[in-house]
Amino acid sequence: MSQAKVPAWVSVGLIPLLNILLAFLVSGLVFLAIGEDPIEAAGYLVYGAFGYDEGIGYTLYYATNLIFTGLAVSVAFKAGLFNIGGEGQAYIGGLGVGLLCLWFDSSLPLLVIAPLAIIGGALFGAAWAYIPAYLQARRGSHIVITTIMFNFIASSLMVYLMVNWLKAEGVMSPISRTFEESAWLPYMHDIFAPFGFDIGDSPLNLAFVLALLCCVFYWALVWHTRWGYQLRTVGTNPTAAQYAGIDNAKVTIWVMLISGGLAGLVGVNEIMGVNHNLLLNFTAGYGFAGIAVALMGRNHPIGIVLAAMLFGALYQGGAELSFEIPTITPEIVVVIQGLVILFSGALENMFKGKIEGLFLRKAAA
Amino acid sequence: MFETLILILDATLRVSTPLILAALAGLFSERSGIVDIGLEGKMLAGAFAAAAAAAVFGSAWIGLLFAIAASVSLALIHGFACITHRGDHIVSGVAINTIVAGLTVTLGLDWFDQGGQTPSLTGDARFTPITFPFADQLADVPVIGLIYSELLSGHNILVYLAFAMVPLTYWIVFKTRFGLRLRAVGENPHAVDTAGISVALVRYRAVIICGILCGLAGAYLSTAHNAGFLKDMSAGKGYMALAALIFGKWRPVPVLCACLLFGFLDALAVRLQGVSLPGIGEVPVQAIEVLPYVLTVLLLAGFIGKAVGPKAIGKPYVKERA
Numbered sequence: 001m002s003q004a005k006v007p008a009w010v011s012v013g014l015i016p017l018l019n020i021l022l023a024f025l026v027s028g029l030v031f032l033a034i035g036e037d038p039i040e041a042a043g044y045l046v047y048g049a050f051g052y053d054e055g056i057g058y059t060l061y062y063a064t065n066l067i068f069t070g071l072a073v074s075v076a077f078k079a080g081l082f083n084i085g086g087e088g089q090a091y092i093g094g095l096g097v098g099l100l101c102l103w104f105d106s107s108l109p110l111l112v113i114a115p116l117a118i119i120g121g122a123l124f125g126a127a128w129a130y131i132p133a134y135l136q137a138r139r140g141s142h143i144v145i146t147t148i149m150f151n152f153i154a155s156s157l158m159v160y161l162m163v164n165w166l167k168a169e170g171v172m173s174p175i176s177r178t179f180e181e182s183a184w185l186p187y188m189h190d191i192f193a194p195f196g197f198d199i200g201d202s203p204l205n206l207a208f209v210l211a212l213l214c215c216v217f218y219w220a221l222v223w224h225t226r227w228g229y230q231l232r233t234v235g236t237n238p239t240a241a242q243y244a245g246i247d248n249a250k251v252t253i254w255v256m257l258i259s260g261g262l263a264g265l266v267g268v269n270e271i272m273g274v275n276h277n278l279l280l281n282f283t284a285g286y287g288f289a290g291i292a293v294a295l296m297g298r299n300h301p302i303g304i305v306l307a308a309m310l311f312g313a314l315y316q317g318g319a320e321l322s323f324e325i326p327t328i329t330p331e332i333v334v335v336i337q338g339l340v341i342l343f344s345g346a347l348e349n350m351f352k353g354k355i356e357g358l359f360l361r362k363a364a365a
Numbered sequence: 366m367f368e369t370l371i372l373i374l375d376a377t378l379r380v381s382t383p384l385i386l387a388a389l390a391g392l393f394s395e396r397s398g399i400v401d402i403g404l405e406g407k408m409l410a411g412a413f414a415a416a417a418a419a420a421v422f423g424s425a426w427i428g429l430l431f432a433i434a435a436s437v438s439l440a441l442i443h444g445f446a447c448i449t450h451r452g453d454h455i456v457s458g459v460a461i462n463t464i465v466a467g468l469t470v471t472l473g474l475d476w477f478d479q480g481g482q483t484p485s486l487t488g489d490a491r492f493t494p495i496t497f498p499f500a501d502q503l504a505d506v507p508v509i510g511l512i513y514s515e516l517l518s519g520h521n522i523l524v525y526l527a528f529a530m531v532p533l534t535y536w537i538v539f540k541t542r543f544g545l546r547l548r549a550v551g552e553n554p555h556a557v558d559t560a561g562i563s564v565a566l567v568r569y570r571a572v573i574i575c576g577i578l579c580g581l582a583g584a585y586l587s588t589a590h591n592a593g594f595l596k597d598m599s600a601g602k603g604y605m606a607l608a609a610l611i612f613g614k615w616r617p618v619p620v621l622c623a624c625l626l627f628g629f630l631d632a633l634a635v636r637l638q639g640v641s642l643p644g645i646g647e648v649p650v651q652a653i654e655v656l657p658y659v660l661t662v663l664l665l666a667g668f669i670g671k672a673v674g675p676k677a678i679g680k681p682y683v684k685e686r687a
Contacts, residue, residue: 030468034475082455084402131662141665142674144455145611148402148604149658156655164649291459329474329481334467338460346446346457 005363006356016298016344018351023343027336036328041321048320049313055320057188057202063305063312064204064269065090067211069290070297070304071218072262077299078222079255080235085132085147086263087287088154089125093264095158096124097271098278102166102176105183113183117272118210118265125264126257128154133256137249143256151287158280166278176278185273205273207265214262215301221258231255263287285334292337295345311337371511373632378516378524379590381628383408383582383599385527387606388613388620389534390578394440396538396615397571398551398677399447402458403439404579405603406465411436411583413469416483416594417476419490425588428490433580439465440576441569448568451681462603470596483587483594492521492589523585528621530578535617547571551675554682564682582606608661614672627657 028038049059069086076083083089100120104113132146162174169177188204222228233241234251242248270282293311297303318333343350387404394401414435419428439461446452446460470481477483497518504514538544546567549557554564586602587594609627613620634653641647663669 338463342460
């Protein structure tokens with residue numbers, strides 16, 4: 001019995017797929033409950049997300065944020081930590097990006113500002129993750145609770161800074177002045193235009209490339225460095241890690257710094273790439289959506305990119321859907337997102353035992 | 366000055382009520398070993414169900430029943446994932462919060478066609494203030510009159526219920542057989558199992574009680590404190606209740622104190638908006654708003670006392686089989 005093994009395609013392919021199908025099936029029921037045809041709605045969703053150039057651009061733009069937060073949640077998962085504070089880290093990361101742009105936009109060229117802002121965003125995000133990480137590693141407070149609290153603290157801090165210090169003069173709403181164009185990350189459609197490609201106007205910008213680079217970084221770090229090995233050991237068996245001479249507390253702190261830094265890069269896409277000023281609530285739930293992306297992507301960069309594209313498509317398609325059928329709100333996408341978290345996260349063991357048992361018995365026979 | 370203080374305390378009671386109900390809900394769940402960050406979602410679902418049913422049937426009490434039903438269903442999903450299928454408690458809680466945030470608006474728009482809100486409630490569709498006997502006559506008596514007529518009298522039934530729940534919770538958790546078992550499954554489920562008691566059953570009962578209390582908290586938000594459901598109207602109160610639960614170290618009376626403290630800070634923040642204090646100057650509202658979270662972080666880190674949760678919290682129980 002102990003010799004029999006479940007084939008890899010079952011545990012990596014079949015079971016996750018079943019869970020996601022179930023999530024979509026229940027989502028279909030929600031559509032039926034509000035009297036809409038799920039097939040027709042899915043048609044609008046797919047067309048809105050992939051049917052035309054601008055749609056694809058928007059899909060990839062949303063996916064950019066989700067790749068950052070998905071990687072952030074995932075790298076912490078790898079070390080057995082639940083970073084639920086991606087929202088706050090992204091918020092503070094955006095503050096870092098915004099501050100650098102506001103300081104240097106009239107004195108430095110883009111080639112200098114861009115790397116500065118990227119590093120600044122990552123550092124701010126990492127700093128916001130550092131305190132919960134330190135408290136978990138050295139003082140034993142639970143990281144989930146502390147990161148939740150830090151989301152609220154980040155939100156209050158941003159309101160205070162925006163209203164009292166960073167608000168542009170002569171406007172009512174709490175937004176900063178618009179950056180000079182030297183601090184705008186180039187749009188993809190502007191990059192492609194000189195080569196004769198017209199990919200339609202969308203907010204998609206260079207941050208997408210940064211997100212893909214982060215995936216490569218994640219892959220190399222987790223599976224191809226000594227440090228990544230330590231990280232995975234701590235995640236799989238902290239006691240064994242300790243006996244092997246790994247400093248668990250140190251790993252906890254480092255992995256949370258990386259996680260926070262990745263989440264902070266959302267600010268590069270949102271602040272430098274799209275809004276071009278500092279504003280409130282630009283994180284719009286991406287930190288929480290990152291949990292769904294990480295779970296669905298099975299904590300692997302390729303999976304995370306695919307899951308981020310799927311959720312990006314849902315965001316963009318959801319906007320299209322509510323435009324076509326006004327009785328549907330874009331919030332229905334949030335329901336689908338929640339159902340994915342439920343079925344491929346919390347209920348991931350629901351079929352596992354039965355299906356694996358089936359294959360084990362077949363293998364034994 | 367005295368009158369202002371009474372008004373702030375009066376507001377404190379009203380703001381604390383949903384916190385107390387939700388924190389006690391969390392107390393039952395977490396004492397049994399089930400982490401519940403889904404308090405927020407259950408409260409929001411309760412608020413929506415209460416307002417929707419009250420709008421349709423014209424009765425706040427029917428709304429309350431629906432709120433409890435909605436919240437308990439979610440609690441059972443949480444239990445199904447965490448107890449039966451040994452899923453991650455945090456992931457399940459996040460899932461519930463996310464689903465509810467989307468579903469309430471989606472259903473609200475479909476049913477009432479008001480941008481995700483429910484129609485405003487009036488008359489019997491809301492819980493109305495209860496005036497104590499002679500409250501109006503006594504209002505002019507110095508000190509006591511104001512306390513009696515303004516602070517104690519004139520709240521709705523759910524406020525009084527929330528405060529009555531505190532001693533009741535204490536009695537259930539610390540003085541009954543069920544309470545002993547509840548605390549035992551949260552500390553050492555193996556011992557409970559050895560005694561021939563079903564760990565799963567005790568935990569399911571705990572999450573159902575948690576659901577009922579969250580339903581009450583939700584109904585309070587939409588049919589007592591406000592007159593209808595608004596998108597995201599729980600606005601982080603579930604998380605603040607969680608903070609109060611930790612701040613009160615999972616014990617009913619300290620939890621009540623934590624809720625009152627957080628509620629007081631909230632009421633104070635509203636009062637201090639734009640007010641310049643002598644010697645200090647204008648205190649930013651955000652600094653007061655953020656205090657509950659900062660205090661909880663400090664407590665958890667052991668800088669002001671120490672909060673130690675139930676030992677088996679968040680760990681699935683796997684029954685040993687020969």
